[in-house]
Every structure is written in structure tokens, then in C-alpha cells.
Amino acid sequence: MTLTPPPATLSRTCLAVVLAAGEGTRMRSGKPKVLHQVAGRSMLGHVLAAVTTAGATAAVAVIGPDRDDVAKETRTILPGARIYVQRDRLGTAHAVLSAREALEERLDDVIIAFADTPLVKAETFATLRAPLAGGAAVVGLGFEARDPTGYGRFITSGDELLAIREHKDASAAERAITLCNGGLMAIRGDLALTLLNKVGNRNAQGEYYLTDIVAIARDLGHRTAFAVVPEQEVHGINDRAQLAAAEGMMQDRLRRAAMMSGVTLVAPETVFLSHDTRLGRDVVVEPHVVFGPGVTVEEGAVVHGFSHLEGARIAAGASVGPFARLRPGASIGPRAKVGNFVEIKNTELGAGAKVSHLTYLGDASVGPEANIGAGAITCNYDGFNKYRTEIGEGAFIGSNSSLVAPVSIGRGAYVGSGSVITENVPDDALGLGRGRQSVKEGWAAGFRERAKAVKKK
Ligand code: UD1
Ligand code: CA
Numbered sequence: 001m002t003l004t005p006p007p008a009t010l011s012r013t014c015l016a017v018v019l020a021a022g023e024g025t026r027m028r029s030g031k032p033k034v035l036h037q038v039a040g041r042s043m044l045g046h047v048l049a050a051v052t053t054a055g056a057t058a059a060v061a062v063i064g065p066d067r068d069d070v071a072k073e074t075r076t077i078l079p080g081a082r083i084y085v086q087r088d089r090l091g092t093a094h095a096v097l098s099a100r101e102a103l104e105e106r107l108d109d110v111i112i113a114f115a116d117t118p119l120v121k122a123e124t125f126a127t128l129r130a131p132l133a134g135g136a137a138v139v140g141l142g143f144e145a146r147d148p149t150g151y152g153r154f155i156t157s158g159d160e161l162l163a164i165r166e167h168k169d170a171s172a173a174e175r176a177i178t179l180c181n182g183g184l185m186a187i188r189g190d191l192a193l194t195l196l197n198k199v200g201n202r203n204a205q206g207e208y209y210l211t212d213i214v215a216i217a218r219d220l221g222h223r224t225a226f227a228v229v230p231e232q233e234v235h236g237i238n239d240r241a242q243l244a245a246a247e248g249m250m251q252d253r254l255r256r257a258a259m260m261s262g263v264t265l266v267a268p269e270t271v272f273l274s275h276d277t278r279l280g281r282d283v284v285v286e287p288h289v290v291f292g293p294g295v296t297v298e299e300g301a302v303v304h305g306f307s308h309l310e311g312a313r314i315a316a317g318a319s320v321g322p323f324a325r326l327r328p329g330a331s332i333g334p335r336a337k338v339g340n341f342v343e344i345k346n347t348e349l350g351a352g353a354k355v356s357h358l359t360y361l362g363d364a365s366v367g368p369e370a371n372i373g374a375g376a377i378t379c380n381y382d383g384f385n386k387y388r389t390e391i392g393e394g395a396f397i398g399s400n401s402s403l404v405a406p407v408s409i410g411r412g413a414y415v416g417s418g419s420v421i422t423e424n425v426p427d428d429a430l431g432l433g434r435g436r437q438s439v440k441e442g443w444a445a446g447f448r449e450r451a452k453a454v455k456k457k
Pocket of ligand 2: 236
């Protein structure tokens with residue numbers, strides 16, 4: 001996805017501060033909350049990607065103590081990101097100030113994001129930045145809450161944001177307000193430290209509230225602004241039920257984007273996509289297909305029902321499934337066919353090749369127009385190492401054959417059904433590796449006579 005930030009923000013530098021120090025105890029999990037996944041990517045990953053797309057020129061993550069796993073994920077997604085540790089959890093302003101060193105660099109814009117709020121769109125971060133270019137000191141992100149309990153309330157006047165009042169500090173009249181704080185903010189880089197340094201902790205929770213910088217900025221005579229998004233977008237995650245709800249919303253978004261770009265999803269609610277699934281025009285996806293990360297399907301290919309794909313490429317006009325499993329490194333050539341109960345891993349299938357039924361191909365390359373019979377498998381693993389199988393163009397592998405790697409089958413060669421192939425088969429040869437058949441005329445009739453005689457006694 002590429003996005004052009006609003007013209008006003010184009011030439012401005014921007015620091016994104018992503019707060020990822022959440023305890024996440026309600027997840028009841030051995031791993032930190034922000035590493036739980038939505039559409040095949042961690043929540044933290046979604047947020048880091050969104051702020052980058054929105055034009056952040058520098059990014060920092062604020063993490064909890066001893067969270068090497070969160071630091072590692074941050075570096076995997078954004079190698080240039082800096083990491084700061086918040087030792088004590090003293091509130092959102094305190095968390096932001098853990099990145100004091102980065103704030104001292106005074107980039108033009110600062111955006112604050114929460115790593116447990118993964119559905120915020122890149123456009124929204126860009127929208128939030130825009131008023132800063134016009135001189136606003138702080139921009140808040142609001143939403144109309146169905147149930148405002150627990151959220152900070154927006155105290156507004158026209159298009160100005162006067163203050164944000166945390167639920168626990170709000171008067172009865174303020175609690176009646178339904179325009180709530182989504183949590184994210186944009187702050188002018190030259191003012192960020194000045195504003196944050198003035199935040200105190202004399203409030204109902206004894207915390208340093210980031211939200212206080214709105215009133216502080218106004219007291220100093222600065223202008224403030226706010227944007228409003230649908231509640232869905234600022235859906236925060238504290239437990240597994242909220243995680244599942246986020247997954248559902250993200251799936252709806254991904255499915256809709258796929259359909260709008262010319263993909264047929266016969267039953268979209270049954271198809272699960274990853275954040276990076278790429279589906280070409282006129283691709284058809286039948287019901288109950290799961291796309292793990294890293295799948296590309298090119299124009300006009302069909303994925304039949306109940307297939308599971310991950311790390312795979314399917315070229316134009318190919319057909320996969322029903323009940324196919326493509327694992328990482330599967331590359332299915334143009335017009336190739338992968339049928340039911342076929343598993344393919346780290347294997348290239350040439351143009352027009354067919355693997356129609358009940359096959360395992362691992363660490364192999366299959367030439368164009370080759371035909372792999374039902375039940376044929378590559379024996380690619382000896383318990384210690386993996387070995388390759390090469391199958392030439394137009395080769396024909398008879399049903400129920402085992403190809404014991406490393407081994408190669410030449411162009412146009414045949415392998416007789418039921419063979420165990422341990423030696424290379426040259427081009428245009430026949431490879432046979434099985435017991436020779438013997439036929440005993442009349443044996444069955446004689447057997448029946450003898451058997452009946454035994455049974456009578
Ligand atoms: C915050 C907002 C509230 C808003 C709500 C939206 C403040 C003071 N309040 O409240 O107005 O309606 O989000 O969901 O900002 N965090 C840290 N370190 C801390 C405290 C928090 O990293 O010391 C991180 C959390 O991991 C989380 C985010 O900041 O990602 C928000 O913190 P949380 O405690 O959930 O704030 P809320 O009380 O929900
Ligand atoms: Ca929260």
C-alpha cells in the first residue's frame with residue numbers, strides 16, 4: 001500500500017512514538033499483548049507499518065522492562081526504529097517522555113500511537129498530522145462512543161479541542177459527552193517537550209496523562225484541533241475477545257479491498273486473508289480458504305475451497321485445490337494444476353504441470369507440462385537433512401511412486417507406478433523400481449475349494 005500524505009505534511013519530518021509498554025494481563029498469555037497477531041502480523045507490526053506509510057521519518061517504540069521479544073519484533077518490522085524502555089508505568093505522558101532523547105531532536109511533527117490499537121489507518125495518522133503544518137500545537141483523535149465509559153472525553157468548542165477529561169476525573173456533565181478520545185495524538189515537534197514537561201500527576205489515578213497537554217497548550221495560547229474517526233478504527237485490545245473482534249474488522253477490510261480490486265470471493269466471510277496477501281485481477285477464491293502470510297496469486301488463477309496457503313506464489317491461470325496445502329516456497333507456474341489432498345513445500349511447479357491428487361512434493365522442481373500421478377511423493381528428508389528432487393519437462397511420474405532424494409528424473413522420462421526410485425532416470429527413459437508381477441492361473445478357484453473343505457469340518 002502506498003499513500004501520499006496531505007501536501008501540507010509532505011516535506012515535514014515526523015517522529016512516531018509507539019507506546020508498547022502495556023502489561024496485557026487480561027490476555028492471560030505467556031507473550032506480551034502487542035505481539036499477538038491480527039491478520040498474520042503482530043499488533044505492533046500493524047502500527048509501525050501504518051505510521052511509516054503516513055510519512056514518519058523516524059520511529060521509536062517505548063517498551064516495558066526485559067521485553068527483548070518486543071524489541072526484536074520492532075527491529076524486524078522497522079530496522080531503523082529506536083527503542084526506549086519505560087521502567088515504571090506512570091502514565092501515557094510518562095511513557096512518551098521515556099523517548100525524551102528522540103523528542104529533543106525536534107522533528108517537525110510528533111505522532112503518538114498505541115501498539116494495542118492496531119486498526120488505525122495510515123490515512124488517519126496523516127490526517128492527524130495535517131493541522132500541525134497550519135500551526136496547531138496538538139491534534140486529538142476522537143470518536144463517537146456507543147458506550148463512553150472509561151474513555152477520556154473531548155471538551156470542544158467548534159473545531160477547537162479545549163481539553164480532554166479522563167473518565168475518572170470527569171464531572172457528571174462531562175461524563176454525558178460521547179465524543180471520546182481514541183488516544184492517538186499529533187504534537188508540534190518544537191513544542192512537544194515543553195508541553196509534556198508541564199504534565200503533572202495530581203488526578204484520580206495519580207498518573208501523568210498525555211491527554212493533559214491539550215489544556216496545557218491552550219493555556220500557553222496555542223491552537224489545538226481534532227479529527228473524528230469511526231469507533232471501529234480506534235478499537236483497543238485488552239483481552240482475547242477484543243482481539244477476535246479486531247481480527248474480524250481487519251478481515252472485513254482486507255476482503256473488501258480484494259473485491260474492490262477485482263477479485264471474486266464467493267463467500268467472503270469464510271476466506272481469511274493476511275495483511276500482505278496479494279490477489280490479482282479476476283482471481284477467484286472459493287469458500288473456506290485460509291491465506292497465511294506471504295501469498296501472491298496472479299491474474300485469473302482459481303483457489304478452490306478448503307485450501308490452506310502460506311508463503312506461496314500462484315501464477316496466472318493456475319488452479320489450486322480443493323483441499324490443497326501450499327507451504328512456504330511453493331511456486332505454482334502458469335496454468336499449472338494442483339488438485340485435492342496435495343501438499344507442496346519449497347517446490348517450483350513449471351507451466352502447465354499437473355499434480356492432481358494425493359501428493360507430497362518437498363524441495364523439488366517440476367518441469368513444464370510434467371504429470372505427477374496420484375499418491376506420488378518425494379522422500380526429501382532422512383531425519384537429518386533435506387535433499388532435492390528434479391523432475392524434467394514433460395516427465396510422467398506413475399501413481400504411488402516414491403522418489404527418494406537426491407534424485408532426478410529426466411525430460412520426457414516415465415516412472416512406473418508404485419516405484420521406489422533411488423537412482424536418476426535419464427531423459428526419455430522408463431524408471432521402474434518395484435517387484436515384478438507373477439500370475440498363477442487358476443489359483444483363486446483352487447484356494448476357494450480348499451478353504452470350503454476346511455470350513456465344513
Ligand atoms: C487512554 C487515554 C484516554 C483514551 C483511551 C483510549 C490517557 C491518559 N488516556 O486511556 O483518554 O480514551 O486511552 O483507549 O492517555 N501506556 C504505556 N505506559 C504507561 C501507560 C500506558 O506505555 O505508563 C500505553 C499502554 O500500553 C497503552 C496506551 O499507553 O498502549 C494507553 O494506556 P491505557 O492505560 O490503556 O490508557 P487508558 O486508560 O485506556
Ligand atoms: Ca486502554
